[in-house]
Amino acid sequence: MDITQRAVKGATVLDLKGDLTYSNRAAFKTAVEQVKNSNCRHLIVNMEQVRFVDSSGLGLLVLVSQTFKLQQAQISLLKPQSYVREIMSLANIPKMIPIYETEGDAITARAA
Amino acid sequence: MVGTILLVEDEPVTRTSMAARLTRLGYRVLEAENGRVGLDVARREHPDLLIVDWMMPEMDGPTFCEAVRRDPLLKSSQLLLMTAHDQPVQIAEGLARGADDFLSKSASKQEITARVLAGLRTSRLVRALETAGQELVSSMRLLQEKQAETEADLQSAALFVQSLLPPQGSPVQGIALAWEYQPSLVLGGDLFDVMAVDEEHLGLYILDASGHGVAAALRSASLMSFLQVDNVLQLLGSYDPVTVLSEANRRFPLSADGEYFTLWVGQLHLPTGRLSYASAGHPGALLCSAQGPSQWLTRSSCPLGFDPVARFERDCVTLMPADRLFLLSDGIYEVQSPSGELWGRERFQKVIDAEKRTSLSMTIGTCFSEARHWQETHQFQDDAAVMGIELTGSPKGMVNG
Numbered sequence: 001m002d003i004t005q006r007a008v009k010g011a012t013v014l015d016l017k018g019d020l021t022y023s024n025r026a027a028f029k030t031a032v033e034q035v036k037n038s039n040c041r042h043l044i045v046n047m048e049q050v051r052f053v054d055s056s057g058l059g060l061l062v063l064v065s066q067t068f069k070l071q072q073a074q075i076s077l078l079k080p081q082s083y084v085r086e087i088m089s090l091a092n093i094p095k096m097i098p099i100y101e102t103e104g105d106a107i108t109a110r111a112a
Numbered sequence: 113m114v115g116t117i118l119l120v121e122d123e124p125v126t127r128t129s130m131a132a133r134l135t136r137l138g139y140r141v142l143e144a145e146n147g148r149v150g151l152d153v154a155r156r157e158h159p160d161l162l163i164v165d166w167m168m169p170e171m172d173g174p175t176f177c178e179a180v181r182r183d184p185l186l187k188s189s190q191l192l193l194m195t196a197h198d199q200p201v202q203i204a205e206g207l208a209r210g211a212d213d214f215l216s217k218s219a220s221k222q223e224i225t226a227r228v229l230a231g232l233r234t235s236r237l238v239r240a241l242e243t244a245g246q247e248l249v250s251s252m253r254l255l256q257e258k259q260a261e262t263e264a265d266l267q268s269a270a271l272f273v274q275s276l277l278p279p280q281g282s283p284v285q286g287i288a289l290a291w292e293y294q295p296s297l298v299l300g301g302d303l304f305d306v307m308a309v310d311e312e313h314l315g316l317y318i319l320d321a322s323g324h325g326v327a328a329a330l331r332s333a334s335l336m337s338f339l340q341v342d343n344v345l346q347l348l349g350s351y352d353p354v355t356v357l358s359e360a361n362r363r364f365p366l367s368a369d370g371e372y373f374t375l376w377v378g379q380l381h382l383p384t385g386r387l388s389y390a391s392a393g394h395p396g397a398l399l400c401s402a403q404g405p406s407q408w409l410t411r412s413s414c415p416l417g418f419d420p421v422a423r424f425e426r427d428c429v430t431l432m433p434a435d436r437l438f439l440l441s442d443g444i445y446e447v448q449s450p451s452g453e454l455w456g457r458e459r460f461q462k463v464i465d466a467e468k469r470t471s472l473s474m475t476i477g478t479c480f481s482e483a484r485h486w487q488e489t490h491q492f493q494d495d496a497a498v499m500g501i502e503l504t505g506s507p508k509g510m511v512n513g
Contacts, residue, residue, distance in 0.1 A: 022323055025370075054494070055322035055415075056371065062418050063370030083454075091374075091393045092414040092422075 003031040011042035011107055013078075017049040020057035028057075032064050041073045044106045047080040058091050065097045074098075076106045115232045118142045118159040120150035120176065121194070122168045126217065130163070130194075137225060147171030151179060154186050160239075161231045163215060166195040166206070177210030188242060190235040192227060266298040266326070273299060273329060276336055278306045280473070282504075284314055286382065290473035291499035292480055294492050301328030302441040302495040307341045314380040315341055315351040318439035318499065320394060322415075323371045335364060335373055353377040353390035357416075357424040361392060366417040373416045376439060378409075385431040385503060390424045392416045395442045395457075400464050402434035408457070409437075436472065436502045438464060443494030444479060447487040455486040472500045 001018030012035045020028060035043050045061070047053075053061075065075050077099045080088060088094060100106035117139050121127035124145075131141045142157055144150035146168060154162060162180070166173035173193050180186045193211035195202065196218075203214055212234065215227050274293075283289050283306045293300065301321030309315040319335055321328040337343065338360060341351065348355050356377045366372050376396050378389035389397065389409055396410025409429060414422040431437065445460040463482050467475035476498045484490055 055320065055374070058415070059322045059366060059370035059372050062372075063366055066366065090395065090410075090412055092412055092418065095414075096418065 001027050003027060005031065005035065008044070008103065009107055011044050011076075012038070012040040013044045013046055013103065015046045015049070019052040019054075020047075020050050020060070021052065021054040022056035025056055025060055028060055036067070036071070036073075042107075043068065043073070043075045044078055044100075044103065045075060046078040046103075047084060048078065050084055051081065053080075053084050053087055058088065058093065061088075061093065062096060076100055076109070078103060078106055114138060114140050115160040115228075115235075116140045116142065116157065117161045117163060117228065118144060118150065118154055118157065119163050120144045120147060120168070120173075121163075121165040122146055123165070126165070133221065133224060134163075134228070137228070139228070147176040147179070150176060151183070151186070154180070154189065155183070158185075159189070160235045161190050161192065161228065163192045163194055163228075164211075166193055166202075174206055174209035174211070177206070181210040188238050190231045190238070192231055263298075269326070269329065270295070270298045270300075273303070273333060276303065276305075276333065278304075278499075283501075284308050284382065286503060286505035287314060288472055288502045288504045289499070290471075290476055291497065292473075292476045294480065294496045296443065296492050296494050296496075297325055299326055299329040300495040300497075301325075301332045302443065302497045303332050303336050304439055304497060304499045305336070305339065306499070306501060309341055309345070309351045309379065312382050313351065314382060314501075315344075315378070316380065316437075316439065316499075316501070317356075317375060317377040318394065318397075318441065318497065319373050319375045320441050320443075320495070321371065321373050323369070324494075327369075328371065331364075331367070331371065331373070335360065335375070338363060339377075351377075351379050352426075353379055353388055354424050354426045357390050357392045358422075361414075361416045361422055361424075362420070364416045365420065372418065375416055376410070378437075378439075380431065380437075385433075385435075386428060387431055387437070388426055388428045390426050392422075392424060393418070395440075398438045398440065398461060398464060399429060399431070400436040400438065400468065402432060402436075402468065406461055406465050408461075431503055433503050433505065436464075436468075436475075436500055438476075438498060438500045440499070441495055441497040443492055443496040444483055444498055446494060447483050447492065447496075449486055450488055455483055459486075472502050476500055 001024040004015045006013050014031055068075050077097055117134055119131055122145055131143055134141045142153055144153050164173045164176050177191050180189055191211045192213050192215045193206045194215045280290050289306055304318040306316045321332045344351055374394035376391045376394035378387055380387045391410050391413050393413055393415030398406055399409055400406040445455050445457050447455045463479050467478050479498050
């Protein structure tokens, strides 16, 4: 899985490319840890290029959301593909982590 | 490190003068007056370089070289063949019979130094390679031994986990039970059970641990022991699915690695066929009605540990005689074809519907063979489990165990 980090206004975006699964969890955790240590208040995980998320991937997203909340920080998900969205809905993820359709929406929603 | 050189030469004057030259150059020099003694010394002392005269009685230089190359202990030694005349034909023969290089008896001090240095350099490289090779072989052997130990441990753990699963057949009168389970690794994280709660109720569940391997299997076994009927009745007083899920949610938070469970729990009232059930993020169960179309018994909900105060919803449905209820892990239908297309829930459901008339175990068997056919491989990427129960008799069937 390829992960690139970039800064946008008031947030950090992680652009993911590949599957967010058990075998890729170390890469994702490392990337998130870096963002967390930079005292970022808002992490936007761009899911547009993610084809598949397995149960471990879901758990990681929730874990990240829980730890960010403890630091009064937030995570948002950006544009998950329809199958990934379906898996996330089944596990009630949208009730825990906000999902946005555009980067602008994610940034504004947090700023508001 | 000073190199050790073995000089094999029958002619005492030449041997002594060459030995003196080499000693002056700083090497440790061993001497042998013929090939036979030379081989003995070489085996005992393992010199870095052998300098051998061509012309010797009994065993000449090339024959000595051949003997060295045949000897397992000596075969990688560096051999310098000493000769008075360096004819191309002679050189070719010497090389062909095992020598590495030549040294003329009339060679200058500089040439001797250069050839000896080159021989020793090669010798060091060969020795280093041999040592590395031997270390690799012994590391490999150690690794294989460790791996065999781990495999045996895993096999024994897998047998234990299998022993936790319910016996196939008839858990209570009027209910038939069949299942098939294919862990992706030796040890699986998906577990299920069917058990008599009391004379009128049958409890059943399927759980799926996220992640794979030993850690997932251990966590699953611990949730499974929590879900044992005696334990649940003692703690909670009933096997009510919502109560069970809420308690499990409290007891099994998200692990430090973000691992968790999904769990589907049902309780069947045997006299009426009424099934109450609840799910914590589990993709669920499929009710295959004998009369009508099949339906999924699930709803969107939090897996265990996602939200400490999550509320779970109870749903109810009534099972009729000959109806079948399947509990399954997503590993059975989330299989991909070589081109990446998912088999999916709908295709799974179609198999279940099409197989209504065949036996329960054959229906489950067909699900597995179709999934394997789709992914074009026998081994599943994730744990795959399908457990089915069928109401075989009158819904008033009573518990016998």
